[in-house]
Amino acid sequence: MVEDDASPKIQVCILMFQGHDVLDYAGPYEVFANILRNPDAEFPEQVFDITLIADDSVIQSSRNLCVNRHLSIEDAYTRIVDYDILIIPGGPVRTLNALCERNGPEVKFLRAYASLPPRPQRRERVILSVCTGALLLGCTQLLRGRRATTHHKALDVLRHVCYNEEATGEQATEVIKARYVDGGFLDNGTRIVTSGGISSGIDASLYVLSLVAGREMAAIAGQIMDFDRSSSLRNIEGND
Amino acid sequence: MVEDDASPKIQVCILMFQGHDVLDYAGPYEVFANILRNPDAEFPEQVFDITLIADDSVIQSSRNLCVNRHLSIEDAYTRIVDYDILIIPGGPVRTLNALCERNGPEVKFLRAYASLPPRPQRRERVILSVCTGALLLGCTQLLRGRRATTHHKALDVLRHVCYNEEATGEQATEVIKARYVDGGFLDNGTRIVTSGGISSGIDASLYVLSLVAGREMAAIAGQIMDFDRSSSLRNIEGND
Numbered sequence: 001m002v003e004d005d006a007s008p009k010i011q012v013c014i015l016m017f018q019g020h021d022v023l024d025y026a027g028p029y030e031v032f033a034n035i036l037r038n039p040d041a042e043f044p045e046q047v048f049d050i051t052l053i054a055d056d057s058v059i060q061s062s063r064n065l066c067v068n069r070h071l072s073i074e075d076a077y078t079r080i081v082d083y084d085i086l087i088i089p090g091g092p093v094r095t096l097n098a099l100c101e102r103n104g105p106e107v108k109f110l111r112a113y114a115s116l117p118p119r120p121q122r123r124e125r126v127i128l129s130v131c132t133g134a135l136l137l138g139c140t141q142l143l144r145g146r147r148a149t150t151h152h153k154a155l156d157v158l159r160h161v162c163y164n165e166e167a168t169g170e171q172a173t174e175v176i177k178a179r180y181v182d183g184g185f186l187d188n189g190t191r192i193v194t195s196g197g198i199s200s201g202i203d204a205s206l207y208v209l210s211l212v213a214g215r216e217m218a219a220i221a222g223q224i225m226d227f228d229r230s231s232s233l234r235n236i237e238g239n240d
Numbered sequence: 241m242v243e244d245d246a247s248p249k250i251q252v253c254i255l256m257f258q259g260h261d262v263l264d265y266a267g268p269y270e271v272f273a274n275i276l277r278n279p280d281a282e283f284p285e286q287v288f289d290i291t292l293i294a295d296d297s298v299i300q301s302s303r304n305l306c307v308n309r310h311l312s313i314e315d316a317y318t319r320i321v322d323y324d325i326l327i328i329p330g331g332p333v334r335t336l337n338a339l340c341e342r343n344g345p346e347v348k349f350l351r352a353y354a355s356l357p358p359r360p361q362r363r364e365r366v367i368l369s370v371c372t373g374a375l376l377l378g379c380t381q382l383l384r385g386r387r388a389t390t391h392h393k394a395l396d397v398l399r400h401v402c403y404n405e406e407a408t409g410e411q412a413t414e415v416i417k418a419r420y421v422d423g424g425f426l427d428n429g430t431r432i433v434t435s436g437g438i439s440s441g442i443d444a445s446l447y448v449l450s451l452v453a454g455r456e457m458a459a460i461a462g463q464i465m466d467f468d469r470s471s472s473l474r475n476i477e478g479n480d
Contacts, residue, residue: 022273023465026266030438033262033303042334046303058308063273063286066308068298094282152466179466197466198270202439225263226392226419226437 009049013083016054022061023198024089024130031205034224055105073105090131100139118188125190130201134194138162143173146183151197180204249289253323256294262301264329264370271445274464295345313345330371340379358428365430370441374434378402383413386423391437420444
């Protein structure tokens with residue numbers, strides 16, 4: 001892929017695993033993939049470079065749809081500092097619980113990304129969870145002291161995952177029902193956004209798009225996709 | 241997959257091709273995949289069996305995401321009478337135009353499906369196009385004498401594809417801007433539904449779901465996906 005040095009592509013990394021939900025990554029993928037430098041051109045130039053990373057080369061959804069990764073998680077470490085946005089899709093609760101308990105490559109990569117040194121001169125990094133992907137953020141303590149959301153049927157599970165006797169007061173997680181929640185920044189300046197069930201990942205992606213590329217761009221993306229952006233919870237944006 | 245003879249799975253076939261748009265099939269996939277006989281069970285039993293068919297074993301989207309087919313188009317002919325719903329995703333206009341001009345396996349399969357003998361004793365068949373997938377329906381004359389829609393930027397292209405000097409009056413196609421349009425039935429009782437841009441395929445799928453499994457089921461599916469079904473164009477439903 002040809003890089004334009006003057007304005008390099010914004011790097012999106014999607015952390016995939018066996019048993020994910022299809023729309024959780026496909027919605028965000030479509031949002032970011034449709035942003036072009038040269039709309040209507042014969043050979044479109046994408047503004048975002050999107051990389052699916054996974055431990056296995058073929059990743060099967062919870063409902064038997066198989067996609068191919070672009071890169072192994074191991075190889076993704078060599079580029080980890082370049083990823084501007086890390087997206088964590090969800091899946092059935094038992095799948096996410098198993099990922100947390102296993103403490104495997106997915107959890108380790110998320111931890112490593114969340115622990116990167118600050119880069120004050122460059123674009124802010126964003127971690128975006130979709131649906132029950134928030135459980136992975138919860139079990140790695142990234143939601144401490146923040147507001148967060150997840151699929152409406154998994155709100156109590158997320159509360160349970162985030163609950164810790166040491167994590168009270170300012171360290172507690174406020175789990176709310178919302179389309180998406182901007183949970184503010186980690187100490188290294190990485191923003192944490194969590195979204196509700198499945199399709200709300202599209203709304204959350206449009207929100208993240210507006211942060212990194214402007215509100216106008218997000219409006220254009222919504223138009224391209226014929227997506228009526230949910231306005232019901234815009235007041236949840238920017239609570240930091 | 242174990243079939244329950246008393247109530248066999250409803251068969252959904254998605255006709256894939258190189259250069260499709262991801263959300264065009266992923267949205268409908270998620271809608272139908274989430275309908276379960278036994279909600280909340282450890283081992284969910286899907287009501288719909290969804291098969292991605294394609295000429296190539298790996299199918300790359302217009303933006304570099306690769307999925308694996310379940311079945312070749314050639315092998316799908318052995319099951320063609322069993323498919324209850326055939327979904328045609330879209331992609332860039334030039335990709336769909338090339339498919340129409342090539343008159344290859346995709347067009348031939350669509351023609352064969354649309355020409356199946358009636359099955360009055362069983363569930364009605366449905367052909368559902370998403371986004372520019374409507375161009376494939378147009379070039380195979382399936383939209384003659386109907387109302388239809390497509391991505392709002394491709395309305396004129398669809399008009400051009402459907403235009404034919406012989407197809408005037410009752411044979412003309414009325415191309416309108418809509419979230420989705422129920423275009424009525426072919427002579428063999430197969431219903432033709434077209435949808436607008438990308439995410440509206442989710443709305444159209446929920447509509448088709450309501451036809452084959454009831455409105456209550458469609459409402460449940462929307463809830464599972466946290467999807468606010470667009471109500472703006474419900475008056476386009478059921479014009480036959």
